[in-house]
Amino acid sequence: MSYRALYRVFRPQRFSEIKGQDHISTTLKNALLADRLAHAYLFCGPRGTGKTSSAKILAKAVNCLHPQDGEPCNQCENCLAINQESFLDVLEIDAASNRGIDEIRDLRDKIRFAPAQGKRKVYIIDEVHMLTTEAFNALLKTLEEPPSHVLFILATTDPQKIPLTVLSRCQRFDFRKINTEEIRQHLADIVAEENVSISPAALTTIARKASGGMRDAISILDQCIAFAGKQVEISHVEMVLGTISEEDTAALLQAVLEQNYQKLFDLLTSFAASGKEMKQILRDLIEYCRQLLMLNVAADGQLINLSENILILARQQAKQLSLPQLSKIVNRLSEAEKDLRYSNQPQILLETALVDLILQQAQPIQIQQTTTVAKPAAPQPVRKLIASDSLIQQWGEIMQQIRQQSIKLHAFLTEAKPVTFEQGELIIRFPAQYKFHYNTVSQLDNLRKIEQIISQAVGQAVKVSPQLENEQGNIPQELTLVEETAKLFGSDIIEIKD
Ligand SMILES: [Zn+2]
Structure with missing residues (x-):
């Protein structure tokens, strides 16, 4: 037997099996019982909350030969044919796949014909907001004066994109996100039926990660079972989702x-x-x-x-x-x-x-202050503050300058010590445990900014070369700046210019 996705196996077949949308199921069942169905419904709501399932159940309920309290029997030939998607009078159009022009045209041509098999022709248009304007106009014509044997069910995750003229012809239902507990309970029923053992934490995590969508929840569960087998733990779920606990x-x-x-x-x-x-x-x-x-x-x-x-x-x-x-x-x-x-x-x-x-x-306040102070200061002529030959001795002064312009860069530089300043190149070293500080300072944007501040302070161009010590306090190997940069950014994006 071929494998069937769990969400297909456990797709609801009756209104009572739709989770978390009682307000909609009850209204629809009452309308069916009172024979007061509208000609067009619009089902709105997030993905996986039961819109398409409800549409199919409604299509069955109106065509069922033995409906019970507004529910389809799921046993008569009409119900079975709809379940097998072989019923001629229930037509599903996926507006997302081809934007619907041909289908809507076809629909307009054939809509006048009486149903071939059942009592009512049902058109289910999924992701209806994806229809082109032309298709919407064609649809609107049919919605204005629909023959009495036709029922439209439009479904969408994005009702804002549907023209008002179409909206005003439909009775609208808003599907809600399903709460976590309800999803968890349903998943628990499924695993019991599938003879799968799953830890409570794993079950809860799946329910939470589905963020209100039952179909997503069941799909995640399916993946976890495929991955872990009949015993699913929280670690499997985290692995499948790539999440942390x-x-x-x-x-x-x-x-x-x-x-x-x-x-x-x-x-x-x-x-x-x-x-x-x-x-x-x-x-x-x-x-x-x-x-x-x-x-x-x-x-x-x-x-x-x-x-x-x-x-x-x-x-x-x-x-x-x-x-x-x-x-x-x-x-x-x-x-x-x-x-x-x-x-x-x-x-x-x-x-x-x-x-x-x-x-x-x-530093919530200082950060804002420095940014407002730094901007007007920038166009002023550069004032030489520190003699370049005493750059190392006056490192503290330099750091103050950096702090005034960027608290963030200052924070990353606090663990660095200046080592040498020769021919315009300043070497600074980070102890081994400050690898992250070193990496951040070495990022080109940050390095350029630091160089700019120091250059301004000493009144000459200064190139800054950060180095990272090993555990013994030495510089392990002589990496050139290009190698350093390649290490940081990946060699494929480095371009060397003389
Ligand atoms: Zn039936």
């Missing part, structure tokens, strides 16, 4: 709150070593911070989507952060998520974002 996510934020760089980099290094996706970690962290925001604003815990064992720590963290702070954190992380799409250095991007958060926390 809630505890790890909380620990990451905790490192930021404690301004503990070492802990932060240790965590990130261990995530990278175990093959976690930086993109996913970032998403997990954004979602976690959103939950903290909710903890701060929601009176009851209803909307909170965190597991019990993390809740105490989460509440502490939420208390530590004001709403503006939390929203700033979410914004900064979302910005990093956007940048990530164009970056082949996801770890550096994530690290920089987290370090920014630490600095934001440490």
Whole structure:
């Protein structure tokens, strides 16, 4: 027997089996019983919340030979034919696949004909917002005066994109995201039927990650079973999703709150070593911070989507952060998520974002002041402050200059010591344990900025060469700047110019 995806096997066949949309199922069943169905319905809502399943059940219910309390019997020839997608009077159009022009034209030509097999012709148009304007206009003509034997069910994840003229002809139902507990319960029923054993934590994590979509939840479960077999643990789920645990996510934020760089980099290094996706970690962290925001604003815990064992720590963290702070954190992380799409250095991007958060926390006021002060100062003529031959001796003074222009760069340079300054080249060294500081300072943008500030301070062009010591306090091998840069950015994007 060929394999069938779980979400197909467990697709609801009756209104009573649709999860989390009782408000819609009840209204539709009552309309069926009272014989007061509208001619056109619009099902709106996020993906995987039951729109298409409800449309099919409704199509069956109107054509069923033995309906029971508004439910299809799922046994008569009409129900069976619809289930097998071989029923001539139920037509499904996927507007996303070809934008629907031919189908809608065809629909307009044939709509007048009476149903061939059943009582009513049902047109289900999925992702209807994808129709072209031309197709919408054709559809509108048929919606204006539909023959009594026709029922339209339009489904969309994006109702804003549907013309008002079409909206006004439909009775609209909004499908909600399904709550985590309901998803969890349904998954538990499925695994019981499939004879799969799954830990409660694994089940809850899948339910949470599906963020309100039952189909996604079942698909994730399916992947986990394919990966782990009949015994699914939380580690399998994390592996399949490429996510880190809630505890790890909380620990990451905790490192930021404690301004503990070492802990932060240790965590990130261990995530990278175990093959976690930086993109996913970032998403997990954004979602976690959103939950903290909710903890701060929601009176009851209803909307909170965190597991019990993390809740105490989460509440502490939420208390530590004001709403503006939390929203700033979410914004900064979302910005990093956007940048990530164009970056082949996801770890550096994530690290920089987290370090920014630490600095934001440490110096929220000064950062703003320096940026406003630094700008008008820039066009002024360069004033030579420090004699270049005493650059090393006056490093403290230089650092002050850097601090005035960038608290962030200053923070990264505090662990560096100046070693030599010869022929315009300043060598600075980082002890082995400050590899991250070294890496950050070595990024071209940062290095250029530092060079610019120092050059201004001493009144001559200064090239800065950072070095990283090994555990013994030596410089392990002579890497040229090109090699250093290649190490940082990948050799394929380095262009050497004399
Ligand atoms: Zn039936």
